[in-house]
Amino acid sequence: MATRLRSVPSLLGACAMAAAALWPLQAHALFGDDEARRAIVELRQKVEANQKATEAANAEARESNAATRRSLLDLSNQIDQLRAELARLRGQNEQLAREVSELQRQQKDVQAGVDERLRKVEPLRIDHDGQSFTAAPNEKRDFDAAMELLRKSEFGPASAAFNGFLQRYPASGYRPSVLYWLGNTQYANRAYKEAVDSHRRLVSEFPTHLRTPEAMLAMANSQIELKDPKASRRTLEELVKAYPNSEAAAAGRERLARLR
Template sequence: MAIRLRSVPSLLGACSMAVAALWPLQAHALFGDDEARRAIVELRQKVDASQRAADAANAANAEARESNAATRRSMLELSNQIEQVRAELARMRGQNEQLAREVSELQRQQKDVQAGVDERLRKVEPLRVEHEGQTFTVAPNEKRDFDAAMDLLRKSDFGPASAAFNGFLQRYPASGYRASVLYWLGNTQYANRAYKESVDSHRRLVSEFPTHLRTPEAMLAMANSQIELKDPKASRRTLEELVKAYPNSEAAAAGRERLARLR
């Protein structure tokens, strides 16, 4: 269509020249001068109208081409904007993933810190224990040291066990385990043939904790150590005190039998 419209002026020009060349002969032959002039004017008006129509068509075609070019430019700009938005979304997605990893790491570190705090608190918070008929609170390391000394005793490691019980009394002189420690310390000393020390440990138990359930047994053990020390009179006195103070205990029943043998 554009090609045909652009060729219209040249075609019209050629036609006009041909008519102009031929017209005088024909005009003289067929019409008068006035009629010939009018015909030429009308023909030129038609040619001019055709030229204007062709120019308008060319202008419209040019405008359409410019509009198409503007549309292509707009589409290209829109495409570029879309790519920029995609790139920005990808960047933001990467940032979100990084933030998620950082948050996860912070949460893990927080859990580790909390676990560490809980562990430290467990190491220092008092523990409520029930032991040999008594209820009391102890520090975690206090319970640990007592359990370690008892483990040595159960293994019959009497020397290390005696040292562990002695150390415990020095570190925790007011411990709720004190009565039990004095009792087991006297027993390990007896096993190590430290009879005098054994009597001293058991006597401390009897003096400090007269109502403790281990006290009757400690008195019976004292009498045994006194026999080993070749002091039957002291052993007899201890057994008599045992029978008198704790008549219903199993230790008192054993004490009566030994008293009968000592007489």
């Protein structure tokens, strides 16, 4: 029994010593769990923070992508609108080009018409029978037409054409030539009195014209045909005196010699 009692304190001491030995381990285990919990909490917080940051970044990225898609859609719409506007402008440009081309054609036609009308009325520079003058296109046309009839020996129509010319163009530069050829057509038509009158008008109105000596010689011929040799002689004498160096005067001298 005593032995058993003595062993009790020893047992208690051993237990105390064992407890003392275990205390640091328990304390260490206790404090290690707290740090682990804190680490876990911090890790969880970091994970949550990262998740939030990731979600925020994803949300921002989604918003950015959505904004980009909207911008691209707007840009695509603008491009479509610009293409449509470009097509419309091209159509307008083509229409304007056609209109301008048509206007240019019309302008050319108008200009050609104006030029044609001007050619019909614009005075022409004429050199005829040793004289220079201006004449309207229709004036030249009518003279040429009368001369063409004369060349064809159509003396009746030619005489009428020359008479009509004098009535239409009394102050024409062609007048002395017309009087000369009118007298010749009248002579060819045996209208000798009218021929004398036409040639006398030429001699009176245009004494310096190159056709005047020839007109005097022709007038003397008409007077012969009218059975008026005295008048013919006087005309030939006036011819020789006024135009002694002309070919008509040389012919007139020969005829004077025959008349004597």
